[in-house]
Amino acid sequence: MTRLAVVSGGLREPSSTRLLADRLTAGVEAALRERPVEVTMVDLRRHGRAIMDAMLTGFPSTDLEAAFDAVAGADGLIAVTPAFNASYSGLFKSFFDVLPEESLTDMPVLIAATGGTDRHSLVLEHAMRPMFSYLHAIISPTGVYAATDDFGAWESGGLAARIDKAAADYVRLLTSCGQRDRRDVFTEGIDAMSRLLNGPDRTGPAPRE
Protein backbone atom coordinates (compact mmCIF):
# COMPACT_ATOMS: atom_id res chain seq x y z
CA MET A 1 0.00 0.00 0.00
CA THR A 2 1.38 3.39 -1.03
CA ARG A 3 0.02 6.31 0.98
CA LEU A 4 -0.13 9.41 -1.16
CA ALA A 5 -1.01 12.90 0.10
CA VAL A 6 -2.06 15.60 -2.35
CA VAL A 7 -2.02 19.28 -1.37
CA SER A 8 -3.88 21.63 -3.68
CA GLY A 9 -3.59 25.37 -3.09
CA GLY A 10 -6.39 26.25 -5.53
CA LEU A 11 -8.61 29.07 -4.31
CA ARG A 12 -11.67 28.81 -6.57
CA GLU A 13 -14.27 26.11 -7.01
CA PRO A 14 -13.87 24.68 -9.56
CA SER A 15 -10.14 25.26 -9.59
CA SER A 16 -7.60 24.66 -12.34
CA THR A 17 -5.00 23.97 -9.63
CA ARG A 18 -7.21 21.24 -8.20
CA LEU A 19 -7.80 19.94 -11.72
CA LEU A 20 -4.05 19.65 -12.27
CA ALA A 21 -3.66 17.98 -8.87
CA ASP A 22 -6.33 15.43 -9.78
CA ARG A 23 -4.77 14.68 -13.17
CA LEU A 24 -1.31 14.23 -11.60
CA THR A 25 -2.80 11.93 -8.99
CA ALA A 26 -4.49 9.86 -11.68
CA GLY A 27 -1.21 9.79 -13.63
CA VAL A 28 0.70 8.56 -10.59
CA GLU A 29 -1.93 5.94 -9.82
CA ALA A 30 -1.75 4.70 -13.42
CA ALA A 31 2.06 4.61 -13.37
CA LEU A 32 1.96 2.57 -10.17
CA ARG A 33 0.22 -0.09 -12.32
CA GLU A 34 -2.58 -1.30 -10.09
CA ARG A 35 -0.50 -1.44 -6.98
CA PRO A 36 -2.80 -0.31 -4.15
CA VAL A 37 -2.72 3.43 -3.40
CA GLU A 38 -4.45 5.34 -0.64
CA VAL A 39 -4.89 8.98 -1.61
CA THR A 40 -5.67 11.80 0.83
CA MET A 41 -6.59 15.09 -0.81
CA VAL A 42 -5.94 18.27 1.18
CA ASP A 43 -7.75 21.26 -0.36
CA LEU A 44 -6.19 24.26 1.32
CA ARG A 45 -9.17 26.52 0.63
CA ARG A 46 -11.21 24.47 3.10
CA HIS A 47 -8.57 25.01 5.77
CA GLY A 48 -8.00 28.71 5.03
CA ARG A 49 -9.16 30.12 8.35
CA ALA A 50 -7.70 27.25 10.36
CA ILE A 51 -4.29 27.81 8.75
CA MET A 52 -4.31 31.48 9.78
CA ASP A 53 -5.58 30.59 13.27
CA ALA A 54 -2.74 28.08 13.63
CA MET A 55 -0.32 30.78 12.55
CA LEU A 56 -1.66 33.08 15.29
CA THR A 57 -2.07 30.57 18.14
CA GLY A 58 0.67 28.04 17.40
CA PHE A 59 -1.58 25.00 17.27
CA PRO A 60 -3.94 23.55 14.64
CA SER A 61 -7.68 22.93 14.78
CA THR A 62 -8.74 19.29 14.88
CA ASP A 63 -9.47 19.19 11.13
CA LEU A 64 -6.19 20.84 10.22
CA GLU A 65 -4.31 18.45 12.48
CA ALA A 66 -5.90 15.56 10.59
CA ALA A 67 -4.58 17.10 7.35
CA PHE A 68 -1.12 17.46 8.94
CA ASP A 69 -1.23 13.80 9.95
CA ALA A 70 -2.23 12.72 6.45
CA VAL A 71 0.71 14.62 4.96
CA ALA A 72 3.29 13.61 7.59
CA GLY A 73 2.17 9.98 7.49
CA ALA A 74 2.28 9.64 3.69
CA ASP A 75 4.92 7.86 1.61
CA GLY A 76 4.81 10.64 -0.97
CA LEU A 77 3.34 14.08 -1.62
CA ILE A 78 1.99 15.84 -4.69
CA ALA A 79 1.96 19.60 -4.08
CA VAL A 80 0.25 22.02 -6.45
CA THR A 81 -0.06 25.79 -6.11
CA PRO A 82 -1.32 28.64 -8.23
CA ALA A 83 1.47 31.10 -9.14
CA PHE A 84 1.03 34.47 -7.39
CA ASN A 85 3.47 37.35 -7.87
CA ALA A 86 6.30 35.14 -9.13
CA SER A 87 5.89 32.61 -6.32
CA TYR A 88 3.51 30.17 -4.63
CA SER A 89 0.34 31.61 -3.11
CA GLY A 90 0.45 32.86 0.46
CA LEU A 91 -2.05 30.24 1.54
CA PHE A 92 0.11 27.45 0.10
CA LYS A 93 3.20 28.79 1.87
CA SER A 94 1.28 29.31 5.11
CA PHE A 95 0.19 25.67 5.15
CA PHE A 96 3.80 24.53 5.00
CA ASP A 97 4.76 27.21 7.53
CA VAL A 98 2.42 25.75 10.15
CA LEU A 99 2.99 22.10 9.24
CA PRO A 100 5.02 20.58 12.11
CA GLU A 101 8.78 20.48 11.61
CA GLU A 102 10.23 17.37 10.00
CA SER A 103 6.86 16.34 8.52
CA LEU A 104 8.39 16.28 5.03
CA THR A 105 11.86 14.93 5.84
CA ASP A 106 12.81 12.28 3.24
CA MET A 107 9.43 12.66 1.54
CA PRO A 108 9.38 12.22 -2.25
CA VAL A 109 7.50 15.26 -3.57
CA LEU A 110 6.10 15.97 -7.01
CA ILE A 111 5.79 19.72 -7.51
CA ALA A 112 3.35 21.45 -9.87
CA ALA A 113 1.90 24.90 -10.41
CA THR A 114 -0.71 26.72 -12.47
CA GLY A 115 -0.67 30.25 -13.85
CA GLY A 116 -2.14 32.63 -16.37
CA THR A 117 0.66 32.32 -18.93
CA ASP A 118 3.69 30.09 -19.36
CA ARG A 119 5.96 33.03 -18.60
CA HIS A 120 5.58 32.11 -14.89
CA SER A 121 6.73 28.53 -15.28
CA LEU A 122 9.98 29.05 -13.37
CA VAL A 123 7.92 29.33 -10.18
CA LEU A 124 8.58 25.60 -9.91
CA GLU A 125 12.34 26.05 -9.86
CA HIS A 126 12.69 29.42 -8.16
CA ALA A 127 10.09 29.07 -5.40
CA MET A 128 8.76 25.57 -4.87
CA ARG A 129 11.96 23.55 -5.23
CA PRO A 130 13.98 25.65 -2.73
CA MET A 131 11.17 25.58 -0.18
CA PHE A 132 10.83 21.80 -0.31
CA SER A 133 14.61 21.43 -0.27
CA TYR A 134 14.66 23.46 2.91
CA LEU A 135 12.07 21.09 4.36
CA HIS A 136 14.39 18.15 3.56
CA ALA A 137 12.04 16.63 1.01
CA ILE A 138 13.28 14.68 -2.00
CA ILE A 139 11.94 16.62 -4.95
CA SER A 140 11.21 14.84 -8.19
CA PRO A 141 13.32 16.29 -11.03
CA THR A 142 10.31 16.77 -13.30
CA GLY A 143 7.65 19.23 -12.20
CA VAL A 144 4.57 20.30 -14.12
CA TYR A 145 3.57 23.85 -14.90
CA ALA A 146 0.19 24.41 -16.54
CA ALA A 147 -0.79 27.78 -18.01
CA THR A 148 -4.37 28.66 -18.96
CA ASP A 149 -3.48 27.94 -22.60
CA ASP A 150 -2.49 24.39 -21.71
CA PHE A 151 -6.03 23.55 -20.69
CA GLY A 152 -7.25 24.50 -24.18
CA ALA A 153 -4.70 22.56 -26.22
CA TRP A 154 -4.35 18.83 -26.75
CA GLU A 155 -1.52 18.61 -29.27
CA SER A 156 1.09 15.95 -28.68
CA GLY A 157 3.75 17.04 -26.24
CA GLY A 158 1.10 19.12 -24.52
CA LEU A 159 -0.07 19.05 -20.91
CA ALA A 160 -1.28 15.42 -20.93
CA ALA A 161 2.11 14.18 -22.09
CA ARG A 162 3.93 16.35 -19.53
CA ILE A 163 1.72 14.99 -16.77
CA ASP A 164 2.41 11.40 -17.84
CA LYS A 165 6.15 12.03 -18.03
CA ALA A 166 6.21 13.74 -14.58
CA ALA A 167 4.09 10.97 -13.06
CA ALA A 168 6.34 8.23 -14.48
CA ASP A 169 9.51 9.96 -13.22
CA TYR A 170 7.91 10.51 -9.83
CA VAL A 171 6.78 6.91 -9.50
CA ARG A 172 10.32 5.71 -10.16
CA LEU A 173 11.45 7.91 -7.27
CA LEU A 174 8.52 6.97 -5.05
CA THR A 175 8.92 3.23 -5.51
CA SER A 176 12.67 3.30 -4.98
CA CYS A 177 12.20 5.29 -1.77
CA GLY A 178 9.64 2.74 -0.62
CA GLN A 179 7.54 2.95 2.48
CA ARG A 180 8.42 5.94 4.62
CA ASP A 181 8.81 6.02 8.39
CA ARG A 182 7.44 9.17 9.91
CA ARG A 183 9.91 11.09 12.04
CA ASP A 184 8.81 11.81 15.58
CA VAL A 185 10.42 15.04 16.80
CA PHE A 186 8.77 14.60 20.21
CA THR A 187 10.55 11.30 20.88
CA GLU A 188 13.82 12.46 19.32
CA GLY A 189 13.86 15.41 21.75
CA ILE A 190 13.57 13.01 24.66
CA ASP A 191 16.38 10.80 23.36
CA ALA A 192 18.70 13.79 22.96
CA MET A 193 17.85 15.09 26.45
CA SER A 194 18.30 11.68 27.96
CA ARG A 195 21.76 11.41 26.42
CA LEU A 196 22.63 14.86 27.77
CA LEU A 197 21.42 14.04 31.28
CA ASN A 198 23.11 10.65 31.35
CA GLY A 199 26.23 11.94 29.61
CA PRO A 200 29.77 10.82 30.46
CA ASP A 201 30.37 13.80 32.77
CA ARG A 202 27.26 13.19 34.76
CA THR A 203 26.69 10.47 37.28
CA GLY A 204 23.08 11.48 37.78
CA PRO A 205 21.25 11.99 41.03
CA ALA A 206 20.34 9.22 43.39
CA PRO A 207 16.60 8.54 43.39
CA ARG A 208 15.05 10.71 46.08
CA GLU A 209 12.39 9.65 48.56
Next chain:
Amino acid sequence: MQFGIFTVGDVTSDPTTGRDPTEHERIIATVAIAQKAEEVGLDVFATGEHHNPPFVPSSPTTLLGFLAGRTERLILSTSTTLITTNDPVKIAEDFSVLQHLAEGRVDIMLGRGNTGPVYPWFGKDIRAAISLTVENYELLRALWDSEVVDWSGKYRTPLQGFTLAPRPLDEVAPFVWHAAIRTPEVAELAAFYGDGFFANHIFWPSSHTERMVALFRERFTHYGHGTPEQAIVGLGGQVFVRPNSQDAVREFRPYFDNAPVYGHGPSLEEFTAQTPLTVGSPQEVIDKTLSFRDYVGDYQRQLFLVDHAGLPLKTVLEQLDLLGEHVIPVLRKEFAVGRPVDVPDAPTHATQVAAARRAETEEAQS
Protein backbone atom coordinates in the same frame (compact mmCIF):
# COMPACT_ATOMS: atom_id res chain seq x y z
CA MET B 1 -4.70 18.81 45.98
CA GLN B 2 -3.52 22.41 45.79
CA PHE B 3 -5.39 25.17 44.00
CA GLY B 4 -4.06 28.56 43.11
CA ILE B 5 -3.51 31.23 40.51
CA PHE B 6 -0.59 32.09 38.28
CA THR B 7 -0.02 35.42 36.62
CA VAL B 8 1.87 36.43 33.51
CA GLY B 9 2.07 40.04 34.66
CA ASP B 10 1.06 41.60 31.34
CA VAL B 11 0.22 45.29 31.14
CA THR B 12 -2.59 45.26 28.57
CA SER B 13 -5.06 47.96 27.65
CA ASP B 14 -8.63 47.31 28.70
CA PRO B 15 -10.35 46.90 25.30
CA THR B 16 -13.72 48.02 26.70
CA THR B 17 -12.39 51.38 27.90
CA GLY B 18 -9.15 51.80 25.95
CA ARG B 19 -7.42 52.56 29.22
CA ASP B 20 -3.80 51.50 29.76
CA PRO B 21 -2.84 50.67 33.32
CA THR B 22 0.56 51.97 34.41
CA GLU B 23 3.30 49.54 35.39
CA HIS B 24 2.95 50.79 38.95
CA GLU B 25 -0.79 50.11 39.00
CA ARG B 26 -0.24 46.63 37.63
CA ILE B 27 2.36 45.74 40.26
CA ILE B 28 0.18 47.03 43.09
CA ALA B 29 -2.82 45.21 41.60
CA THR B 30 -0.81 41.97 41.55
CA VAL B 31 -0.23 42.31 45.30
CA ALA B 32 -3.97 42.85 45.85
CA ILE B 33 -4.76 39.79 43.70
CA ALA B 34 -2.34 37.57 45.64
CA GLN B 35 -3.71 38.73 49.00
CA LYS B 36 -7.22 38.09 47.78
CA ALA B 37 -6.19 34.58 46.70
CA GLU B 38 -5.25 33.82 50.29
CA GLU B 39 -8.39 35.48 51.66
CA VAL B 40 -10.71 33.31 49.54
CA GLY B 41 -8.92 30.10 50.51
CA LEU B 42 -6.59 29.34 47.60
CA ASP B 43 -3.29 27.58 48.34
CA VAL B 44 -0.82 28.97 45.83
CA PHE B 45 0.16 32.23 44.15
CA ALA B 46 2.74 32.08 41.36
CA THR B 47 4.26 34.90 39.34
CA GLY B 48 5.89 34.72 35.92
CA GLU B 49 9.28 36.17 35.05
CA HIS B 50 9.65 38.49 32.10
CA HIS B 51 12.24 41.05 31.17
CA ASN B 52 10.54 43.13 28.54
CA PRO B 53 7.48 45.32 28.16
CA PRO B 54 4.51 44.84 28.31
CA PHE B 55 5.33 42.61 31.30
CA VAL B 56 6.18 43.83 34.81
CA PRO B 57 7.45 40.83 36.81
CA SER B 58 11.21 41.02 36.20
CA SER B 59 12.06 40.33 39.83
CA PRO B 60 9.80 37.58 41.20
CA THR B 61 11.50 37.11 44.56
CA THR B 62 11.13 40.82 45.36
CA LEU B 63 7.38 40.55 44.81
CA LEU B 64 7.16 37.23 46.66
CA GLY B 65 9.20 38.59 49.58
CA PHE B 66 6.75 41.47 49.94
CA LEU B 67 3.86 39.01 49.74
CA ALA B 68 5.49 36.82 52.37
CA GLY B 69 5.03 39.72 54.79
CA ARG B 70 1.45 40.33 53.75
CA THR B 71 0.16 36.76 53.80
CA GLU B 72 -0.03 33.95 56.34
CA ARG B 73 -0.74 30.66 54.57
CA LEU B 74 -0.32 31.15 50.83
CA ILE B 75 2.43 29.14 49.11
CA LEU B 76 4.52 31.58 47.08
CA SER B 77 5.89 30.30 43.81
CA THR B 78 6.98 31.31 40.33
CA SER B 79 5.64 30.55 36.89
CA THR B 80 8.43 30.45 35.90
CA THR B 81 11.96 31.25 37.07
CA LEU B 82 14.31 31.21 34.09
CA ILE B 83 16.89 28.48 34.56
CA THR B 84 18.60 29.45 31.32
CA THR B 85 19.48 33.10 31.86
CA ASN B 86 19.56 33.48 35.66
CA ASP B 87 22.74 32.59 37.47
CA PRO B 88 22.00 29.45 39.51
CA VAL B 89 23.98 30.89 42.43
CA LYS B 90 21.71 33.95 42.50
CA ILE B 91 18.56 31.81 42.19
CA ALA B 92 19.71 29.74 45.17
CA GLU B 93 20.48 32.85 47.25
CA ASP B 94 17.23 34.63 46.40
CA PHE B 95 15.10 31.61 47.22
CA SER B 96 17.00 30.87 50.42
CA VAL B 97 16.27 34.34 51.77
CA LEU B 98 12.69 34.10 50.57
CA GLN B 99 12.24 30.72 52.29
CA HIS B 100 13.45 32.15 55.60
CA LEU B 101 11.22 35.21 55.35
CA ALA B 102 8.18 33.17 54.35
CA GLU B 103 8.76 30.45 56.98
CA GLY B 104 9.06 27.88 54.20
CA ARG B 105 5.92 28.80 52.23
CA VAL B 106 7.92 28.75 49.02
CA ASP B 107 8.48 26.55 46.02
CA ILE B 108 9.90 27.25 42.59
CA MET B 109 8.90 26.52 39.04
CA LEU B 110 11.76 26.45 36.55
CA GLY B 111 11.37 27.02 32.86
CA ARG B 112 13.13 28.21 29.77
CA GLY B 113 10.17 30.49 28.99
CA ASN B 114 12.26 32.98 27.06
CA THR B 115 11.83 35.04 23.99
CA GLY B 116 15.03 34.83 21.95
CA PRO B 117 16.34 38.34 22.67
CA VAL B 118 16.41 37.80 26.45
CA TYR B 119 19.44 35.48 26.23
CA PRO B 120 21.97 38.12 25.15
CA TRP B 121 20.53 40.60 27.68
CA PHE B 122 21.88 38.27 30.35
CA GLY B 123 25.04 37.28 28.53
CA LYS B 124 23.82 33.87 27.41
CA ASP B 125 23.77 32.10 24.08
CA ILE B 126 20.32 31.03 22.92
CA ARG B 127 21.85 28.23 20.83
CA ALA B 128 22.77 26.52 24.06
CA ALA B 129 19.28 26.78 25.59
CA ILE B 130 18.82 23.10 26.37
CA SER B 131 22.36 22.41 27.58
CA LEU B 132 22.25 25.61 29.68
CA THR B 133 19.08 24.28 31.29
CA VAL B 134 20.76 20.99 32.14
CA GLU B 135 24.00 22.49 33.44
CA ASN B 136 22.39 25.31 35.41
CA TYR B 137 19.94 23.00 37.11
CA GLU B 138 22.68 20.55 37.98
CA LEU B 139 24.55 23.40 39.70
CA LEU B 140 21.41 24.69 41.46
CA ARG B 141 20.80 21.20 42.86
CA ALA B 142 24.41 20.95 44.02
CA LEU B 143 24.15 24.31 45.81
CA TRP B 144 21.04 23.14 47.63
CA ASP B 145 22.06 19.57 48.37
CA SER B 146 25.72 20.02 49.41
CA GLU B 147 27.13 22.27 52.08
CA VAL B 148 30.38 22.94 50.22
CA VAL B 149 30.37 22.99 46.44
CA ASP B 150 33.28 22.51 44.10
CA TRP B 151 31.97 22.77 40.62
CA SER B 152 33.00 23.46 37.09
CA GLY B 153 30.93 23.59 33.94
CA LYS B 154 30.89 24.88 30.44
CA TYR B 155 28.80 28.03 30.78
CA ARG B 156 29.89 29.56 34.07
CA THR B 157 33.06 30.31 35.97
CA PRO B 158 33.99 27.46 38.34
CA LEU B 159 33.15 27.46 42.06
CA GLN B 160 35.69 26.42 44.65
CA GLY B 161 34.64 25.74 48.20
CA PHE B 162 31.44 27.74 47.78
CA THR B 163 28.79 27.57 50.48
CA LEU B 164 25.35 28.95 49.87
CA ALA B 165 24.38 31.61 52.42
CA PRO B 166 21.91 31.48 53.90
CA ARG B 167 21.48 27.71 53.73
CA PRO B 168 17.93 26.69 52.80
CA LEU B 169 15.49 26.83 55.71
CA ASP B 170 15.75 23.60 57.74
CA GLU B 171 18.35 22.46 55.18
CA VAL B 172 15.50 21.63 52.81
CA ALA B 173 15.45 23.28 49.38
CA PRO B 174 12.22 24.57 47.87
CA PHE B 175 10.32 21.86 45.98
CA VAL B 176 11.05 22.19 42.27
CA TRP B 177 8.52 22.11 39.47
CA HIS B 178 9.81 22.04 35.90
CA ALA B 179 7.41 23.78 33.56
CA ALA B 180 6.89 23.47 29.84
CA ILE B 181 4.42 24.47 27.21
CA ARG B 182 5.64 22.31 24.38
CA THR B 183 9.15 21.05 25.09
CA PRO B 184 9.27 17.32 25.90
CA GLU B 185 12.90 17.73 27.00
CA VAL B 186 11.64 19.50 30.13
CA ALA B 187 9.44 16.54 31.07
CA GLU B 188 12.52 14.36 30.71
CA LEU B 189 14.52 16.67 33.01
CA ALA B 190 11.79 16.61 35.67
CA ALA B 191 11.56 12.82 35.42
CA PHE B 192 15.34 12.40 35.67
CA TYR B 193 15.48 14.27 38.99
CA GLY B 194 12.14 13.02 40.29
CA ASP B 195 10.89 16.60 40.63
CA GLY B 196 7.43 17.95 39.80
CA PHE B 197 6.29 18.59 36.24
CA PHE B 198 3.98 21.49 35.48
CA ALA B 199 2.26 21.45 32.11
CA ASN B 200 1.32 24.98 31.20
CA HIS B 201 -1.79 23.59 29.49
CA ILE B 202 -3.34 26.97 28.69
CA PHE B 203 -3.41 28.28 25.11
CA TRP B 204 -2.71 24.72 23.89
CA PRO B 205 -4.89 21.75 22.98
CA SER B 206 -5.49 19.20 25.71
CA SER B 207 -4.21 16.40 23.43
CA HIS B 208 -0.74 17.93 23.70
CA THR B 209 -0.85 18.18 27.49
CA GLU B 210 -2.03 14.60 27.70
CA ARG B 211 1.00 13.44 25.74
CA MET B 212 3.47 15.51 27.77
CA VAL B 213 2.14 14.28 31.13
CA ALA B 214 2.01 10.65 29.99
CA LEU B 215 5.63 10.95 28.89
CA PHE B 216 6.63 12.48 32.23
CA ARG B 217 4.92 9.74 34.22
CA GLU B 218 6.54 7.01 32.13
CA ARG B 219 10.04 8.51 32.39
CA PHE B 220 9.60 9.20 36.14
CA THR B 221 9.16 5.47 36.59
CA HIS B 222 11.99 4.71 34.15
CA TYR B 223 14.40 6.65 36.40
CA GLY B 224 13.27 4.71 39.44
CA HIS B 225 11.38 7.35 41.41
CA GLY B 226 8.14 5.41 41.83
CA THR B 227 5.05 4.36 39.92
CA PRO B 228 3.68 6.59 37.15
CA GLU B 229 0.79 7.53 39.44
CA GLN B 230 3.22 8.80 42.09
CA ALA B 231 4.79 11.42 39.82
CA ILE B 232 3.98 14.98 40.93
CA VAL B 233 1.99 16.80 38.23
CA GLY B 234 0.65 20.34 38.02
CA LEU B 235 -1.59 21.88 35.39
CA GLY B 236 -2.47 25.37 34.32
CA GLY B 237 -5.99 26.45 33.48
CA GLN B 238 -7.72 29.61 32.49
CA VAL B 239 -11.14 30.77 33.63
CA PHE B 240 -13.58 33.61 33.48
CA VAL B 241 -16.55 33.01 35.71
CA ARG B 242 -19.84 34.75 36.45
CA PRO B 243 -22.86 33.36 38.26
CA ASN B 244 -24.62 33.17 34.89
CA SER B 245 -22.94 31.57 31.87
CA GLN B 246 -24.22 34.06 29.29
CA ASP B 247 -22.98 37.01 31.35
CA ALA B 248 -19.51 35.45 31.53
CA VAL B 249 -19.32 35.01 27.75
CA ARG B 250 -20.68 38.49 27.00
CA GLU B 251 -18.34 40.21 29.44
CA PHE B 252 -15.20 38.24 28.56
CA ARG B 253 -15.55 38.26 24.77
CA PRO B 254 -13.97 41.69 24.10
CA TYR B 255 -11.01 40.73 26.30
CA PHE B 256 -10.65 37.42 24.50
CA ASP B 257 -10.98 38.95 21.03
CA ASN B 258 -8.19 41.45 21.67
CA ALA B 259 -5.94 39.45 23.95
CA PRO B 260 -2.27 39.01 23.20
CA VAL B 261 -1.52 35.33 22.42
CA TYR B 262 -4.91 34.33 20.97
CA GLY B 263 -6.77 37.51 20.05
CA HIS B 264 -7.82 38.04 16.42
CA GLY B 265 -7.56 34.31 15.77
CA PRO B 266 -10.01 31.52 16.59
CA SER B 267 -13.34 32.41 18.16
CA LEU B 268 -13.94 32.21 21.90
CA GLU B 269 -16.07 29.14 21.28
CA GLU B 270 -13.41 27.36 19.18
CA PHE B 271 -10.73 28.15 21.72
CA THR B 272 -12.89 26.96 24.59
CA ALA B 273 -13.56 23.67 22.81
CA GLN B 274 -9.90 22.92 22.18
CA THR B 275 -8.03 24.32 25.20
CA PRO B 276 -8.60 24.45 28.98
CA LEU B 277 -10.12 27.95 28.71
CA THR B 278 -13.48 27.98 30.49
CA VAL B 279 -15.81 30.95 30.26
CA GLY B 280 -19.05 30.39 32.10
CA SER B 281 -20.79 29.60 35.35
CA PRO B 282 -19.13 28.08 38.42
CA GLN B 283 -20.62 24.72 37.48
CA GLU B 284 -19.07 24.89 34.00
CA VAL B 285 -15.67 25.67 35.51
CA ILE B 286 -16.09 22.76 37.92
CA ASP B 287 -17.07 20.33 35.16
CA LYS B 288 -14.27 21.27 32.82
CA THR B 289 -11.59 21.31 35.52
CA LEU B 290 -12.66 17.87 36.71
CA SER B 291 -12.33 16.62 33.13
CA PHE B 292 -8.58 17.39 33.18
CA ARG B 293 -8.17 14.34 35.41
CA ASP B 294 -9.54 12.18 32.58
CA TYR B 295 -6.46 12.78 30.49
CA VAL B 296 -3.64 13.41 32.98
CA GLY B 297 -4.71 11.16 35.86
CA ASP B 298 -4.90 12.25 39.51
CA TYR B 299 -2.65 15.26 39.92
CA GLN B 300 -1.39 17.56 42.64
CA ARG B 301 -1.70 21.20 41.70
CA GLN B 302 -4.12 23.25 39.63
CA LEU B 303 -3.27 26.89 38.89
CA PHE B 304 -5.66 29.22 37.08
CA LEU B 305 -4.85 32.30 35.04
CA VAL B 306 -7.44 34.94 35.94
CA ASP B 307 -5.79 38.35 35.58
CA HIS B 308 -4.61 38.93 32.03
CA ALA B 309 -5.73 40.59 28.80
CA GLY B 310 -6.51 43.93 30.42
CA LEU B 311 -9.17 42.72 32.88
CA PRO B 312 -9.65 45.41 35.52
CA LEU B 313 -8.61 44.66 39.10
CA LYS B 314 -12.20 44.81 40.34
CA THR B 315 -13.22 42.07 37.88
CA VAL B 316 -10.25 39.90 38.82
CA LEU B 317 -11.07 40.16 42.51
CA GLU B 318 -14.69 39.20 41.75
CA GLN B 319 -13.35 36.15 39.89
CA LEU B 320 -11.43 35.12 42.97
CA ASP B 321 -14.51 35.57 45.18
CA LEU B 322 -16.51 33.29 42.89
CA LEU B 323 -13.72 30.72 42.68
CA GLY B 324 -13.24 30.71 46.44
CA GLU B 325 -16.89 30.46 47.28
CA HIS B 326 -18.41 28.31 44.56
CA VAL B 327 -15.68 26.49 42.63
CA ILE B 328 -12.67 25.46 44.71
CA PRO B 329 -14.58 23.86 47.62
CA VAL B 330 -16.45 21.65 45.15
CA LEU B 331 -13.25 20.81 43.26
CA ARG B 332 -11.48 19.85 46.50
CA LYS B 333 -14.31 17.50 47.36
CA GLU B 334 -14.72 16.01 43.88
CA PHE B 335 -10.99 15.52 43.18
CA ALA B 336 -10.77 13.57 46.45
CA VAL B 337 -13.43 11.13 45.26
CA GLY B 338 -11.85 7.96 43.92
CA ARG B 339 -8.32 9.26 44.44
CA PRO B 340 -6.08 6.25 45.15
CA VAL B 341 -4.36 6.37 48.54
CA ASP B 342 -0.89 5.97 47.03
CA VAL B 343 -1.22 9.14 44.93
CA PRO B 344 0.83 11.65 46.93
CA ASP B 345 -0.14 15.25 47.71
CA ALA B 346 1.99 18.08 46.40
CA PRO B 347 5.10 18.38 48.58
CA THR B 348 5.21 21.37 50.96
CA HIS B 349 8.06 22.60 53.12
CA ALA B 350 6.60 20.72 56.11
CA THR B 351 6.28 17.40 54.26
CA GLN B 352 9.74 17.78 52.74
CA VAL B 353 11.29 18.49 56.15
CA ALA B 354 9.51 15.46 57.59
CA ALA B 355 10.79 13.28 54.72
CA ALA B 356 14.34 14.57 55.18
CA ARG B 357 14.25 13.83 58.92
CA ARG B 358 12.91 10.34 58.25
CA ALA B 359 15.71 9.71 55.79
CA GLU B 360 18.32 10.92 58.32
CA THR B 361 16.91 8.65 61.04
CA GLU B 362 16.93 5.67 58.69
CA GLU B 363 20.51 6.41 57.75
CA ALA B 364 21.54 6.69 61.42
CA GLN B 365 19.89 3.38 62.24
CA SER B 366 21.42 1.44 59.36
